[in-house]
Each structure stands twice: as structure tokens, then as C-alpha cells.
Amino acid sequence: MTEETTDLPIVPPDSMLTNMLKAIGLLRESPVGMAGGLIVLMFVVLAIFAPILAPFDPNAPTLPFAFPGTASPDGGVFLLGTDHLGRDILSRIIWGGQRVLFYATAATVSAYIIGILMGLAAGYFRGYQDEIISFFANVILSFPIMVLYVLIIAKVGSSGLNIVFAVVFASSPGVMRIVRGVTMDIATRDYIAAAKTRGEGSWYIMLVEILPNARGPLIVDFCLRMGYTTITIGALGFLGLGLPPPDPDWGGMITETRSYMTGGFAYMAIFPACAVSLLVLGFNLLADGLREVSLRD
Amino acid sequence: MPQMILRRIGMMVLIMLVVGLLLFMINEGDPRLIARSVLGPYAQDGQLDAWIMQHGYDRSMFIRYFEWVARVVSGDLGDSIIYKRPTSEIFWPRLANTGILAGVTFVIMVIIALTLGVLAGMKEGSPQDRIISVISIATTSIPEYASAVVLAGIFVFWLGWLPGTSSMTSGFNVVELILPVMVLTLYGFGYIARMTRASMAEVMTTPYIRTAILKGLPYRHIIMKHALRNALIAPFTVIMLQINWLLSGVVVTEFAFGYKGFGALLLEAALRRDIFVIEACGLAAVFVAVFTQTIGDIGYTYLNPRIRFK
Numbered sequence: 347m348t349e350e351t352t353d354l355p356i357v358p359p360d361s362m363l364t365n366m367l368k369a370i371g372l373l374r375e376s377p378v379g380m381a382g383g384l385i386v387l388m389f390v391v392l393a394i395f396a397p398i399l400a401p402f403d404p405n406a407p408t409l410p411f412a413f414p415g416t417a418s419p420d421g422g423v424f425l426l427g428t429d430h431l432g433r434d435i436l437s438r439i440i441w442g443g444q445r446v447l448f449y450a451t452a453a454t455v456s457a458y459i460i461g462i463l464m465g466l467a468a469g470y471f472r473g474y475q476d477e478i479i480s481f482f483a484n485v486i487l488s489f490p491i492m493v494l495y496v497l498i499i500a501k502v503g504s505s506g507l508n509i510v511f512a513v514v515f516a517s518s519p520g521v522m523r524i525v526r527g528v529t530m531d532i533a534t535r536d537y538i539a540a541a542k543t544r545g546e547g548s549w550y551i552m553l554v555e556i557l558p559n560a561r562g563p564l565i566v567d568f569c570l571r572m573g574y575t576t577i578t579i580g581a582l583g584f585l586g587l588g589l590p591p592p593d594p595d596w597g598g599m600i601t602e603t604r605s606y607m608t609g610g611f612a613y614m615a616i617f618p619a620c621a622v623s624l625l626v627l628g629f630n631l632l633a634d635g636l637r638e639v640s641l642r643d
Numbered sequence: 644m645p646q647m648i649l650r651r652i653g654m655m656v657l658i659m660l661v662v663g664l665l666l667f668m669i670n671e672g673d674p675r676l677i678a679r680s681v682l683g684p685y686a687q688d689g690q691l692d693a694w695i696m697q698h699g700y701d702r703s704m705f706i707r708y709f710e711w712v713a714r715v716v717s718g719d720l721g722d723s724i725i726y727k728r729p730t731s732e733i734f735w736p737r738l739a740n741t742g743i744l745a746g747v748t749f750v751i752m753v754i755i756a757l758t759l760g761v762l763a764g765m766k767e768g769s770p771q772d773r774i775i776s777v778i779s780i781a782t783t784s785i786p787e788y789a790s791a792v793v794l795a796g797i798f799v800f801w802l803g804w805l806p807g808t809s810s811m812t813s814g815f816n817v818v819e820l821i822l823p824v825m826v827l828t829l830y831g832f833g834y835i836a837r838m839t840r841a842s843m844a845e846v847m848t849t850p851y852i853r854t855a856i857l858k859g860l861p862y863r864h865i866i867m868k869h870a871l872r873n874a875l876i877a878p879f880t881v882i883m884l885q886i887n888w889l890l891s892g893v894v895v896t897e898f899a900f901g902y903k904g905f906g907a908l909l910l911e912a913a914l915r916r917d918i919f920v921i922e923a924c925g926l927a928a929v930f931v932a933v934f935t936q937t938i939g940d941i942g943y944t945y946l947n948p949r950i951r952f953k
Contacts, residue, residue, distance in 0.1 A: 485661050492891035493928040500913030501669055577786040581895050584788040600792055612796040619789035627784035
């Protein structure tokens with residue numbers, strides 16, 4: 347009798363790396379998702395290697411109002427032209443991308459940490475904890491999001507840290523709602539009952555048993571939310587509430603150069619606009635691909 | 644049903660009260676800051692104290708909050724610090740302008756989104772479905788400020804067909820409304836279209852549609868009479884929730900085109916610390932959002948017989 351049980355093969359749980367490789371392998375089945383992943387990857391590579399890849403200093407004024415393809419007096423070519431102050435637009439887009447990606451990631455990850463903790467507590471404890479957390483989430487979610495951002499940033503001032511704070515405040519309730527729903531579902535499973543019987547603590551169950559099993563919808567939502575946050579950071583820059591100048595910020599670049607569109611210099615504002623849209627498109631396609639793949643099995 | 648409606652309305656009032664408290668705390672929590680905003684940067688401490696005493700700001704914040712609620716409910720929004728006039732004189736015309744912009748956008752956006760969504764969901768996986776789906780993802784990826792610049796580049800500076808600003812300085816002009824409406828529609832329709840597509844695709848797989856097809860009913864008849872009715876229930880809530888997003892877009896779009904609406908007013912007030920205007924705009928925005936959400940919830944229950952007759 348004991349021999350039969352020892353014959354059972356012991357399957358070690360997959361390491362995080364193999365899991366990630368599997369996920370990438372699955373993503374190959376969705377051309378849309380692959381396209382999105384490649385766009386995002388391109389921006390990440392540009393951001394990491396910005397010091398090497400950017401052809402010019404993003405803040406150095408050289409030749410104002412140079413059209414795309416003009417040769418620089420100091421050698422090299424302004425592939426995307428220069429802005430009204432003579433700064434190379436391509437270099438500003440590359441460095442701006444680094445800033446946008448850094449703050450978008452910092453803000454979204456922080457919003458996720460807060461949102462996950464609140465969602466787990468609301469979905470697992472139910473009762474008054476759920477009532478309180480859900481009510482405040484409803485209050486925050488009832489603000490049109492841009493109105494909330496304008497109110498917060500106008501109050502606390504615009505800086506990178508404050509943008510992160512505003513995003514966490516505005517979007518963690520959304521994360522909380524998703525986590526709460528999934529948690530309520532998972533909490534009824536047998537392995538949760540088993541963990542309770544073993545005498546595990548509530549937070550152990552939430553973080554070790556529930557959270558890893560809730561990751562599917564969260565990963566899709568994370569990609570979408572990265573896209574929204576990218577839009578938001580750009581919008582705040584556009585409204586003049588964004589990351590402080592002179593370092594490049596895509597939204598700020600659009601606002602600074604918009605008034606020169608009349609003189610045939612529309613490219614100054616259009617290139618950063620394309621950069622934002624392309625990165626957001628990447629995140630949206632990636633999310634769509636991941637959703638498609640996760641529904642398939 | 645009436646009980647559910649009362650519950651929803653009660654919730655709405657409660658949320659408005661809490662939102663009001665948040666707005667009040669942010670803007671009027673510190674009396675010295677208000678006095679500073681009203682009297683300007685050169686006022687001396689003595690003047691600030693005198694102003695605080697004179698206007699009753701030395702009392703507890705919660706007493707002031709309830710007074711404030713009573714005043715706001717009776718329509719008194721305080722005086723604008725920048726314009727030196729009652730906020731309501733500035734605020735209501737601005738809100739009406741936004742109502743025109745958002746209303747026109749909403750109608751056009753919903754018509755386009757529902758049409759495309761139904762066309763895509765009718766034949767899941769067909770080329771027309773693929774094309775519409777890709778278009779709706781792509782357009783939802785172009786934020787308002789980006790499409791504003793690109794569309795202005797095309798229609799204003801290249802083709803010269805449309806004016807680049809929508810400040811309506813020489814009276815109301817429909818032509819000036821075209822670009823803002825285009826920008827808002829472009830960003831907003833994709834999400835509704837995708838939801839409609841999903842709902843339509845689901846309905847098309849149900850047995851009763853198959854029965855209708857097997858009965859030999861004309862395809863047009865099946866879509867119009869059988870599928871649409873059920874397929875449009877789920878998007879209804881999404882459409883009502885979309886108004887919340889539309890108000891977000893309005894802030895950016897009004898700034899982009901210099902349109903004199905409530906979003907531009909909020910931004911100006913926030914940057915110049917015109918606290919009573921900020922409060923009015925914040926309250927209006929949340930009220931519209933919460934109100935449409937409540938309507939969405941009640942409507943969804945009413946439209947869906949499975950919930951209605953429970």
C-alpha cells in the first residue's frame with residue numbers, strides 16, 4: 347500500500363523564469379499580442395540604452411527650427427528635426443520615453459501593491475472591512491479621472507513623486523475592485539479550506555494561496571493600466587501639470603511646440619504625439635493578446 | 644424595484660456628501676490658505692486674521708462644512724476670486740458649453756460605436772470583425788492631446804478646412820465644434836464598440852438565434868428583431884459609464900482647442916487657486932458621473948428581465 351503512494355511522480359513547481367518563458371511562448375500564438383510586446387520592448391530598449399542611442403544631448407540648443415533630416419552644424423543629422431529652441435526631437439523622444447516609462451512603471455506598480463492589499467482584505471474578510479474599502483473606492487472612482495488628477499496635482503504641486511502619488515490614489519481603487527472579485531471567487535476553493543485547516547494565518551492565505559492564483563486577469567489589467575498611466579502622464583504634461591522641464595516629457599513637448607504648428611513646423615508636436623500613441627498601442631495590443639491567449643486554455 | 648431605485652439614490656447622495664467633504668477639506672481645510680488666496684500674496688498676517696474672523700473661518704471645519712452644503716444646495720457657490728463675481732454667473736454658462744460639446748460627441752460616438760460593434764459581432768472572426776477590432780484598439784490608443792495635434796495638423800494647417808481654435812469668440816459656430824468632437828469621438832468610441840462586439844458575438848451563438856436561422860428567417864430580420872434587443876443590454880451600462888470618461892477627455896480637449904467649457908475653467912481655477920470655482924467644477928463633474936452611473940445601473944436592471952423579475 348505504501349509502495350503505490352511512493353510511485354507517484356513528484357512534480358516540482360515551475361520556477362518563475364520557466365513560467366515567464368511559457369507565457370512568452372503562449373504569446374507567440376497571438377500575432378496581435380506579439381506586435382504589442384515588440385513595440386513595448388522597443389521602447390524599453392530605447393529607454394535603457396538612451397545614453398548610447400540618443401544621437402544628441404536632449405537639452406542642448408543647437409539649430410532652432412531645423413526640419414527633419416537637416417545636418418547638424420556639429421556633425422550628425424537631426425533625423426526628426428529640432429524644436430523651437432534647437433533641441434534634437436529624436437533625442438528628446440528617446441529620453442522622454444525613459445522618463446515616461448520610469449514614472450508609469452513606478453506609479454502603476456505602487457497602485458497595484460496598494461490595490462492588491464485592499465482588494466485581498468475586502469474580498470477575503472468580507473463584512474465591514476469590505477463595506478468600508480468598497481465605499482471609499484466608489485467615492486474615488488466616481489471622479490472623472492482627469493478632474494481628480496487636476497485637483498490633486500494643483501493641490502500638491504507637480505513633481506515626479508506627486509504624479510506617482512496621484513496615480514496611486516486614482517487607480518488603486520480600480521485594481522482593488524478586480525482583486526476583490528477574484529479573491530471572493532478563489533476563497534471558496536478547497537485548497538483555501540485546506541490552508542485554513544492547516545492553521546495558516548489570514549494574510550499568509552491571501553498572499554501565498556490566493557494572490558498567485560489571481561494573476562491571470564491582473565496581468566492583462568496591468569498592461570492596460572500601464573497604457574492609461576502613460577496617457578495620464580502625457581496629459582498632465584500637456585496641461586502644464588506634468589514632470590518639471592527642461593528634461594523632455596512627451597506631453598510637455600507637444601504643449602511647448604504646439605504654437606509653432608502654424609509656420610509649417612507641425613512635425614515638432616506630431617512626433618511626440620506619435621510616440622505616446624505608439625507606446626500606448628503597444629500596451630493595449632499586448633493586453634489584448636494576453637487576454638486572448640489566457641482565454642484559449 | 645422601487646426599493647432598489649431608492650437604495651441607489653441614497654448611495655448617490657451619500658457619495659456626493661463624501662465627495663463634497665473631500666473637496667471642502669482640500670480647498671477650505673486651512674483658513675489661512677483661503678485668506679491668502681482671497682487677499683493675495685501681499686496681505687499681512689493681521690489682515691489675514693481679520694478676514695478669517697470676519698468671514699467666520701475661525702470655527703470648526705465640520706460646522707463650516709454643513710453650512711457650505713446648505714449654501715451649495717441652495718445654489719450659492721461663493722464668489723470667484725479671479726473674476727470677482729459670483730461663481731454661478733461664470734460657472735453655469737461654461738457648464739452649458741461643455742454640455743453642448745459632450746452631448747454632440749456622445750450622440751455621434753454612440754451611433755458609430757454601436758454600428759461598428761454590431762457589424763463586427765455579427766460574424767465573429769470574419770475579416771470585417773478583424774478590421775473593426777483592430778481599428779477600435781488603435782483609436783483607443785491615441786490620447787486626446789495626440790489626436791488633437793495630428794488632426795489639427797491635417798485639417799487646419801495642411802488642408803486649411805477647419806479653424807484651429809474653438810474659443811467661439813464671434814458667437815456660437817458649429818464649424819469650431821467639429822475638431823473637438825472628432826478628437827473626443829475618436830478616443831471614446833473604440834471601447835463601446837468592443838463591448839458591443841463582445842455582447843453581439845455572444846448573442847449570435849445562442850440557440851434561439853440558431854433556431855431563427857434554421858427557420859429560414861431573413862438575416863436582416865434576425866439581426867434587427869432578435870439579436871439586437873439582447874445584444875444592446877450589456878453595452879448600455881458601458882455607455883453610461885463612458886460619460887465619466889468623456890468628462891475626463893473634455894478637460895484635455897477644451898484646453899487643446901481653447902473651448903470655453905467647464906474643463907478649461909477647472910484647469911484655470913486649479914492653477915490660480917480660485918477655490919470656489921474649483922469646488923463648483925469638482926462637484927458638477929462628480930455629480931454628472933455619479934448620476935449617469937446610477938441611471939446606468941437602474942436602466943440595466945430595468946432592461947434585463949432576468950434581473951427585473953427576480
